Amino acid sequence: MSRLIINKLIYKIQTQGGEAYGAEVPFKTGLNIIYGPNSVGKTSIVTGIIYGLGAEKGLGIFKTIQNPFKPEFYKSIEGKPVKTSYLLLEISNGNEVVTIFRYIRGTDLSIAAVKRCSADQFNETQASEKLIIAGEGVFSEKGFQHFLFGFIGLKEVELPTYEQKLSKLYFENILPLFFVEQRAGWSQIQARQVIRYNIKDVRKVAFEYLFGLDRFQLHLSEIRMKDLETRLRKLREELSQKEDNLLIIANAEKNDDMLLVDTSRIGKAGIYDYINYLKERYQAETVAINSLSSDSQAFEASNTKLRDTLKTVDFQLRKVTEKIEKISAEISGYERYLDRIQINKYKNKQLKKIREFSTELNIKTCPVCEAQLTASEDNECVLCHADLSKKISTPDQNLEFLEDEENTFKKVIAQRLLDRRKLFEQRSGFKERITELESQLEHQTTTYAGRELAQLRERILSADAFHKDMEKFTRIAARWEDLKPLRQDVKIAQKAHDELKEEINGYAQTENDTTIIDSVRQFVQSNVGSLGLFKGNKELIGQIRVDATDYYTPYLDNFDIYNISSSSDNIRIILSYYLALLQTSIEQKNKPGIIHPHLLILDEPKQQNLDNASLVDAITLIKTIPTDESQVILTTYSEVPGDREKFAADIIYEMTSDTDYLLKHQPKAPQA
Structure with missing residues (x-):
């Protein structure tokens, strides 16, 4: 059985001046009334519960930069800027207690810390788990919703969306079935349902999920x-692509998974019939060729010799061409090296002139390094302060070496150019030989004497054409046969799809679903009577229906149930429905599919025109629900003298006047 019990809510606010404010609200099972006039902080307690559960989207908050709290929680309180603020929410699943820490103003609003202890022991407990509570990753291994679903006993499910994709069913999708928010929640049932995930019929799906209806399996079947x-x-797509490819190659069309080829020889025929035709014609041509081949043996021997010679000469031509390319690359490298020698010779000649000028002009310092040009200093270069101990050569020595290098490489280049010219001549000879052999072969083939050879050539060409087509269409037929397993997979998948579609279209409400929906309907009818609705026309109460027609919400066939009377009646219908959901979850608790958390949070129904008498009736009705199996949190207030005493025993937190605010000054700053 799924349970979610709120045990305690603690607020801690620290100003920049070091002053502390806060509040501590304890809860119990059964009815919990938070009592006080307007604008003192009742709704802030509900907001803290929802925010602590990571479900602020159920409050209409969809971005982390938005804050669901009043400014005194995160901006300034009593004119003092807030430095940090956070809440501690202690919850239980009936077996285990955990406390959730979450910043309201702090370092990271998208992370929550969870400790397996009570809120009072939070600071003393070391072990904690940091979880992603907002944004991407809430259902990851370190996601808060992944933790919360497991803690409460909810199943994680994916559902189809209107974009033909899948989406998780989030906590904020089931929250509107046990939480009525003050501003929009009393306008209609599931008013704060989050539809931005685009889950198909999310209001209906959330109900079916929470109450374990067999109909919910339809959504899984849709997945x-x-x-x-x-x-x-x-x-x-795979089959079509492969078949289309073969149809194009074979110039064929598909007929009942068989290939029908369109041929120039026999017209349209099945591919296997055409292959058999080709085999017969090939065999006939082979017999004719054998009878003519005896006269052509000498011709074939000569032709074979010429072809072999042609292949040899062609190979020699390729080898010579490769050598020419290699020598050309080598010569280019030598020429580039000679260019660099010329550049170096020019530089050394310039250096030599500068040195001569330094003597003629009586220059005493080097123009490069400004060192004294003293000839007696053996270890210094006269011109550029070079260290003679490193044996750096003089410009004259460099020029002599470069001249020698230049002469050497010019000789090498001349020799390689000569080698290349020889290879050019060889290549020309090979080309001429190839032309000669090809001419000879062509002449021998075309001028062979006798009508027999001409017939033989025709038979050979014909047989070759038949053989090629026979091999081609045999390969195509084999590839077409290889597609049989893929066609079978398509048929199996199609059959499974059709059966599933028939199952979905032919769904009939099961006995389990009927029992649960009837229970909700009966409780709605009973609650409507208890809250004094339709007093003048009680027959309408028995006509109230609940089914999948309108997201499992109450309706009348001939009337708009929400506009049949006053706005107060509308609130009473909504209140009757939510109490009926809680009552049904308890009555049907032994059904394994029901995962309603047995929790109901009602925020200020009286501010939405619920009269005092109906408020008292609602509280009286709530008190009939088994205390140990449920938890109802109700924020309210009544100005009528004597009303408070009627439910004083269930007031767990009270703000006694319009200046008795929730957040109160504390003597010490909170420890974060």
């Missing part, structure tokens, strides 16, 4: 059908 559709599409 399976979507997977099958995706698989079927891929299989069909």
Whole structure:
């Protein structure tokens, strides 16, 4: 059985001046009334519970930069800027207690810390787990919703969206079935349902999920059908692509998974009939060739010799061409080296002139390094302060070496150019030989004497054409046969898809679903009567229906149930419905599919025109629900004298006046 019990909520606020404010609200099972006039902080307690559960989207907050709290929680309180603020929310699943830490103003609003202890022991408990509570990753291994679903006993499920994709069902999707928010929540049932995930019929799906309806399996079946559709599409695309390729190659069309080829020889025929025709014609041509081949043996021997010679000469031509390319690359390298020698010779000649000028002009310092040009200093270069101990050569020595290098490489280049010219001559000879052999072969082939050879050539060409086509269409037929397993996969997937679609379209409400929905309807009818609705026309109460027609919400066939009377009646219908959901979850608790957390949070129904008498009736009705199996949190207030005493025993937190605010000054700063 799924349970979510709120045990305690603690607020801690620290100003920049070091002053502390806060509040501590304890809860119990059964009815919990938070009592006080307007604008003192009742709703802030509900906001803290929802925010601590990471479900602020259920408050209409969709960005972390938005803050669901009033400014005194995160901006300034009593004119003092807030430095940090956070809450501690202690919850239980009936067996285990954990406390959730979350910043309201602090370093990271998207992370929550969870400790397996009570809120009072939070600071003393070392072990904690940091979880992603907002943004991407809330259902990851370190996601808060992944933790919360497991803690409460909820199943993680994916559901189809309107974009033909899948989406997780989030906590904020089921929250509107046990939380009525003050501003929009009393306008209609599931008013704060989060639809931005685009889950199909999310209001209906959330109800079916929370109450374990067999109909919910239809949505899972839709997911399976979507997977099958995706698989079927891929299989069909693969099959179509492969078949189309073969149809184009074979110039054929498909007929009942068989290839019908369109031929120039016999017209349209099945591929196997055409292959048999080609085999017969090839055999006939082979017999004719054998009878004519005896006269052509000498011719064939000569032709073979010429072809072999042609192959040899062609090979020699390729080798000579490779050598020419290699020598050309070598010569280019030598020429580039000679260019560098010329550059170096020019530089050394310039250096030599500068040195001569230094003597003629009586220059005493080097123009490069400004060192004294003293000839007696053996270890210094006269011109550029070079260290003679490193044996750096003089410009004259460099020029002598470069001249020698230049002469050497010029000789090498001349020799390689000569080698290349010889190879050019060889290549020309090979080309001429190839031309000669090709001419000879062509002449011998075309001028062979006798009508027999001409017939032989025609037979050979014909047989060759038949053989090529026979091999081609045999390969195509084999590849077409290889597609049989893929066609079978398509048929199996299609059959499974059709069966699943038939199952979905033919769904009939099960006995389990009927029992649960009837329970909700009966409780709604009973609660409507207890809250004094339709007093003048009690027959309407018995006509109230609840089914999948309108997201499992109450309706009348001939009337708009929400506009049949006053706005106060509308609130009473919504209140009757939410109490009916809680009552049904308890009555049907032994059904394994029901995962309603047995929690109901009602924020200020009286501010939405619920009269005092109906408020008292609602509290009286709530008190009939088993205390140990449920928890109802109700924020309210009544100006009528004597009303408070009627439910004083269930007030767990009270703000006694319009100046008795929730957040109160504390003597010490909070420890974060």
